[in-house]
Amino acid sequence: MTTESTECCKSTDSTECCKSCPLTHLGYFYAALLLRIWLAVRAIQTGLEKYVGTVGSDQPIMIDGKPNVHGLTAATNIKEYALSHYHGVPEGLFKKFATEPLMRLPGPIEDGLKNLYKSIGGKINGEKLADAPAAWEKFMAEPVMLNMYNLVLGPALLVLGFTILFGIASRTSLFLLGLLYISLTWGLILIKQDDGISWLGIHMILIVMALMLAKYNSFCLLKKW
């Protein structure tokens, strides 16, 4: 306990008051806040970038003041966010992971899922799959576990980023974010990306520090958990 907090306790005669009063641990409070914002921004923006695509400019190149007839357009790519651009695992990595045997569900489970899909005749609740999620068939054709991960990664980063930012069940959110980074680390171990593993290791240290400082968190929507 710091000198500052000891003095506080003397004056208020209440240890509980000291713990809940951010001003008595201003340094810790700021540290917790900064870590919280950093981790939240990191997760939210990373999640958002999963929805990024680029579209080329439609502006034609002018030759002698007139649009060229060859279809050349201005050399600028416009970055845009859209649900249709979603890619949880970048395409290049996805292809690498798809050939990894450990990236699959145990054979019987994957077969079971596929057989279940076949047994219902391509229907869910009696409805033709054309009316169900459009990518379901592709989903079942690819390694199921990888597909699930691909589907969940972006939204998970966004949700956890926002819960950490707004202080909703901060400890659990941080713990889940840690698990998510562990899963990313595991993937990078599979494809021998040592630099990325070290990078994620730093994130893990920050999460652990944030958990240790969680008791100094203020401005939380849900302090429980």
Added chain:
Amino acid sequence: MINRRDFLAKTAAGAGAGLVLGTPGLLSAASASSPSNKLNVALIGHGKQGQVLWESMKNIPGLHFQAVCDIWEYNRKAAAGHVRALQKHTPKDYENIDDLLANEKGLDAAVIATPDFWHSPHTVKCLEAGLNVYCEKMMSNTIDGARAMVKAMEKSGKLCQIGHQRRSNPRYRFTLDQLINGNKICGQIVNANAQWNRAIKSSQNIAYAPKLTIKQDILTKYGFKDMHQFMNWRFFRDLSGGAISDLGAHQIDIFNWFLGAVPKSVYATGGNSYFKQREHFDNVMALFDYDTPQGQVRAFYQVLTTTSSGGGYWESFMGTEGTIKISENSASTEIFKEASPAPKDPNEPQPDKIVPLSWDHLVQRGFLGRKAAPVEAPPAAGGVVDARVSKPPEGFSLPGELNKPPHQPHLENFFASVRGEAKLNCDARHAFLSEAPIYWVNPSALSQQPIVFTKEHLDV
């Protein structure tokens, strides 16, 4: 020996009104059979290249993907998923193309992206069934297979576009029409050079999950010894032309298209320098000699699958006044201007005062972009190396970009031609004229002898 006149004559004879390699004269097809100009398309082969084509086709309006075909269930399901996601309709999927052609009615076109040794049989079947065909390059793993495709196209009267997609790329068309032919910025093109260099890491065998292995009887039925061969057919002599056709075909086609001629000879060398177990050479270098309307041109091509040195893939046309280095990758595209114009007569003495060559007017009109001025290297510490060292050439850039996936314009050209709204940019006959010399690179390298082309080498 093939000169320009013979070449033009062949082109014209075969295509009706051909104008060298760049402007196929084969007429476009009649309107699509389906109402509202919607085109019913079958996807034949949905492996890596099939999926590359898909990424372009999904952006083209008016296409209805009716059926898919691939011998691998994994690819078939992926294709079906892609189609379903796009058009909310599950296409019928087939393992065998004969079943597809027998059962599917109302098809307008087939897009073929199967292994090279299946290109010709699949294309011929589709043309005979009355479909218009877009087939990936190389036309076939054998020159006879390619010949059969040209004959089938002309007999059927249907369209057959070969996937030399640079032929429809606005950047390439602009460069040829406006810079080389229109403004003649290269002066006299005297040499050409192209390469596709790829690191060992990118040239590895393609792996697969053992669980997804195709049953042996299916592999055997379709000409594959085993799953490894199915995944890596590009490395086997009976299934593919190897790196020179796999990668080189695109770029040697650009030599022929831009120079407006086919080579009169080739001398090649190659070997298995690193991938010693592969049937095809991992490194090939080839020299082509051309007689063009402007004079002799030598073109050097190398495909190296063991190094990324030299900046990937590009084609360079070196003239007396300028050089255009172009690539599908715009980062590798550069244009250089010589410091002074070439005298009309090479024997003419150099004038006392050399007038600098200027492209300012081309920049002002929008034909070129300007790059930063070149930095002249300081003289070597020991003094001048050679009194005749040239000044570094001034750099320029292409003024624009292609804002679509690189295969999309070529596919758009194909489907527009099927609708009767355009003419093919690379029909099978023109593709054959350009590809025929490539079939002789490996024989030259194997025999370590130059091959001087005759009619027998290059004729359909």
